[in-house]
Amino acid sequence: MNQQPDAMTGTDVADPYAARPWLRHYPAGSTADIEPTVDTVSDLLRGAVTRYPDRVAYAYYGRHMTFREVDRLSSMFANRLIEHGLKPGDRVLIVLANMPQYPIVHLGTLKAGGVVAALSPLLVERELADLATDSGARIIVALDRVWDRIAPLVERGVVEKAIMTGPQDFLPTIKRWLYPLKYRKEMVSVPFDAGRGILGLPALLKGASDRDPRVTVSPDDTAAFQYTGGTTGLPKAAVLTHRNMVSNVMQVRAWVPELREGEETILSILPFFHSYGVTLCLHLATYLGATTVLVPRFEIADVMEQIAQYQPTLLPGVPTLYSAINGAVENNPARQESMRSIRFCISGGAPLPRGVQERFEEITGGRLVEGYGLSEASPVTHANPLDGRARIGTIGLPLPSTESRIVDLETRRPAPIGERGEIAIRGPQVMKGYWRRPEDTAAVLSDDGWLYTGDIGVMDEDGFFQIVDRRKDVVITGGENIYPREIEEGLYTHPKILDAAVVGVPHPVGGQVVKAFIVLKPGETLERRDVLQYCSERLAKFKVPRQVEFRDSLPKAPTGKILRRALAEEEAAKPRRRDAGRGTRDAEGT
Numbered sequence: 001m002n003q004q005p006d007a008m009t010g011t012d013v014a015d016p017y018a019a020r021p022w023l024r025h026y027p028a029g030s031t032a033d034i035e036p037t038v039d040t041v042s043d044l045l046r047g048a049v050t051r052y053p054d055r056v057a058y059a060y061y062g063r064h065m066t067f068r069e070v071d072r073l074s075s076m077f078a079n080r081l082i083e084h085g086l087k088p089g090d091r092v093l094i095v096l097a098n099m100p101q102y103p104i105v106h107l108g109t110l111k112a113g114g115v116v117a118a119l120s121p122l123l124v125e126r127e128l129a130d131l132a133t134d135s136g137a138r139i140i141v142a143l144d145r146v147w148d149r150i151a152p153l154v155e156r157g158v159v160e161k162a163i164m165t166g167p168q169d170f171l172p173t174i175k176r177w178l179y180p181l182k183y184r185k186e187m188v189s190v191p192f193d194a195g196r197g198i199l200g201l202p203a204l205l206k207g208a209s210d211r212d213p214r215v216t217v218s219p220d221d222t223a224a225f226q227y228t229g230g231t232t233g234l235p236k237a238a239v240l241t242h243r244n245m246v247s248n249v250m251q252v253r254a255w256v257p258e259l260r261e262g263e264e265t266i267l268s269i270l271p272f273f274h275s276y277g278v279t280l281c282l283h284l285a286t287y288l289g290a291t292t293v294l295v296p297r298f299e300i301a302d303v304m305e306q307i308a309q310y311q312p313t314l315l316p317g318v319p320t321l322y323s324a325i326n327g328a329v330e331n332n333p334a335r336q337e338s339m340r341s342i343r344f345c346i347s348g349g350a351p352l353p354r355g356v357q358e359r360f361e362e363i364t365g366g367r368l369v370e371g372y373g374l375s376e377a378s379p380v381t382h383a384n385p386l387d388g389r390a391r392i393g394t395i396g397l398p399l400p401s402t403e404s405r406i407v408d409l410e411t412r413r414p415a416p417i418g419e420r421g422e423i424a425i426r427g428p429q430v431m432k433g434y435w436r437r438p439e440d441t442a443a444v445l446s447d448d449g450w451l452y453t454g455d456i457g458v459m460d461e462d463g464f465f466q467i468v469d470r471r472k473d474v475v476i477t478g479g480e481n482i483y484p485r486e487i488e489e490g491l492y493t494h495p496k497i498l499d500a501a502v503v504g505v506p507h508p509v510g511g512q513v514v515k516a517f518i519v520l521k522p523g524e525t526l527e528r529r530d531v532l533q534y535c536s537e538r539l540a541k542f543k544v545p546r547q548v549e550f551r552d553s554l555p556k557a558p559t560g561k562i563l564r565r566a567l568a569e570e571e572a573a574k575p576r577r578r579d580a581g582r583g584t585r586d587a588e589g590t
Contacts, residue, residue: 015414017405022397022463027385029257033401034250036428039219040242042111044249044286045071046212052262052289059310060100060294062172067289070103076208077108078215081139084161088113088215091135091225093159094273095119095128095142095150097296100170101201102272103282105141110223110242113215117225117237118273120558125149130234132158134435135225139163141201144188154197164190165201167296219243225435226275226375237435238376240275247428248378249283251399255383256344259314264290265341267312269298269321271558275379276348280316290314298560300328304335311341318349318560320499322360322368327498327521329363342366344386348373349561351467351485353492354392370395372467376444376451378429382465393489394464395457402427406459412452420468423457424450456483473564475504475512482514482543484564490538491516491531496524499554501562505547505571515547517567519554526550 023032038044045067048057053068065073081092092109094116096102109116117135119128121143128149132140140159142150144166153159166188168179180187192200223245225237253259266285270277285292293310295303303325306312322345329335342364347357352370360368367386372395373379381404384396398404405414406421415421426449433441444452456468469483484502491500499519504512516535520526528548535544555566 015405016417017403017414017459020398020403020463021417021461025385025389025397025462025464026400027255027257027387027389031254031400034247034254034428036219036243036246036250038246040110040217040221041223041245041283042107042217044246044283045074045107048286048289055262055289056291057286058100058103058292058294060170062175063100063170065100065170067286070107071212072210073104073205074108074111075212076205076210077104078111078213079209079211080204081109081112081114082213082215084139086112086114086139088217089115089222090139091115091117091137093117093119093128093132093135093137093140093142095121095123095140095146096165096273097121097143097167098268098272098277098281098294099167099296100294101141101165102294105201106272106278106282110217111213111215113217113221115222115225117227118278119227120271120273121146122558123149125152129153129156129158131227134234135237141165143167144190145186147188147190159197161197161199163199163201163204164192169202217242219246222432224278226379226431228375236437236440239432239435240378241432244378244429244431245279245283247401248279248380249287251401251427251429252280252284252380252383253287254400256386258344258386259288262289264288264314265293265310265312266290266314266316267293267295267303267306267310269295269303270316270318274559275375276316276373276559279378279380280314280346298324300324304328304338307341308335308338311338313341313343315342315345317345317347319347319352319356320350320556320560320562322347323353323356323498326356326359326363336363339364345369346371346380346383346386348380349557349559351489351492352392353489355493357392372396372465374453376431376453377425377427378431381425381427381429384464391464394466396465397463398425398465399427402429404459404465406457406465407452409456412446417459417461420456420458423453423455423465423467425453426450473503475502475514484514487514487516487535487539487543487545490535491518493538494526494531494534496520496526498522499562501554501564501567502545503564503568503571505568513546514543515549515571516545517549517551517554519551 048067049071054066056064057067057070058065092114138160141163144164150162154162168176192198219242223242224240227235227237268281272278343366345368348371357368369384369390371383373381382395384390403426407424408415430451459465469485475482487502488500498521501517505515531548555563
């Protein structure tokens with residue numbers, strides 16, 4: 001059938017998604033479209049300083065930094081970068097955990113006209129070197145604990161300057177003195193030498209001008225290289241502009257009209273080097289004038305202490321975080337009571353099991369809903385309403401100013417509503433493209449701005465989207481397509497299972513078979529046959545896992561997302577039994 005473009009809208013009149021059916025189910029007070037009120041990420045901070053100069057911006061184990069102080073310190077860092085030769089558009093690698101140094105360096109880099117390229121402190125030397133080379137960054141700001149991985153980069157000239165800082169540098173005075181005694185085994189001695197380009201952040205800031213340099217930056221200038229995980233080879237840098245990042249802040253803000261400016265407190269467990277963490281826990285918090293409680297690493301006892309002390313109202317996270325909190329408050333009335341301050345939570349990164357969601361809402365009295373996003377979209381594109389109308393099992397509705405549709409996997413033409421296909425997204429939060437990857441960019445980004453996500457989903461007639469699975473994660477066995485997410489959802493309903501992941505493993509006859517990796521709740525026991533019986537009562541026979549492996553833990557990204565890819569790679573590297581599939585027992589049984 002020929003599709004003719006509508007003269008007024010430029011959309012195809014036969015496109016079933018053109019009318020944006022999701023708008024009928026938007027939260028009261030939200031808007032169909034947003035118009036950014038500021039031009040750059042730096043403007044978010046300038047606005048917060050104007051409205052809430054003395055409000056605590058960041059809380060870090062007793063150290064409280066106001067927005068005025070963050071503004072002053074970030075300007076000092078920006079001016080030092082400029083003195084050290086940073087030009088607009090130059091990249092700065094940031095390898096830090098969630099600590100006060102991060103927003104100072106992040107916002108200071110942007111004030112200087114630079115581009116933030118944030119990386120995980122867990123990366124090894126080779127990965128850091130590869131990404132430093134890929135980004136072209138001459139300056140790296142890193143945690144002193146990774147000095148052993150940074151030193152070779154300086155020695156080989158991969159970077160010209162390394163600015164190092166430790167967790168203790170911005171602690172209150174007494175805690176800073178005591179830190180070396182308490183964490184003696186973790187302390188690292190960095191051989192600071194300005195002549196070799198090895199600098200300390202506190203010394204660098206000392207005596208610097210605290211005047212905003214006011215470097216000219218436009219909305220379409222690049223703000224960040226957001227490196228994606230990548231399944232093979234070097235991770236790709238999604239190039240995000242100031243417009244992309246500011247728009248996403250405004251979109252999330254419009255989605256939750258109940259947010260109170262100058263009053264909210266956000267618990268930031270999500271790492272700032274991840275797009276989800278930097279958008280919701282740094283940029284949105286700045287725009288709202290919210291206090292961000294910094295959690296540098298996830299330890300459940302510490303998290304519960306931070307909740308009790310600061311009474312956060314917002315807690316963005318991933319399903320494993322909420323599951324861990326549910327377990328931590330079990331049979332602990334005092335901890336449960338401390339959770340009652342939490343009002344709104346958006347979960348991303350992985351499917352949110354119904355049981356986890358319902359239990360968390362019961363404990364807090366707040367709302368926990370599933371959303372969706374990806375680094376290439378700054379990252380948030382979909383979310384469930386937080387007004388009690390969330391549809392469990394879905395990622396919700398496209399955010400304001402976001403178009404989304406399901407397209408045919410081969411032709412990329414809009415699929416009929418209710419049919420499975422690839423999720424495509426278009427909106428102001430979508431990246432410019434991948435850095436120096438024109439072929440990769442062309443593969444996922446159309447000339448008219450549609451981003452093809454690689455996720456398989458379906459949209460119902462009301463505009464709620466559901467993720468079926470990642471296109472590359474689909475298991476094909478005996479000619480049948482099996483979606484790991486569907487099996488995982490079933491496993492998560494088992495009362496003894498804490499974590500679960502499903503992947504396809506090589507099989508000499510069927511091509512692939514389904515293998516389930518399971519972590520049990522503390523003190524629980526379960527046999528392979530119990531798992532198979534449970535699955536057979538809930539899934540078609542061809543979907544029931546052929547192999548089951550019990551583990552103490554599963555590989556996870558820094559955000560807490562379970563890494564199916566790592567499990568699949570482990571399995572692919574194993575020598576396969578020649579008699580597999582000949583009636584022998586396939587399952588690991590361990």
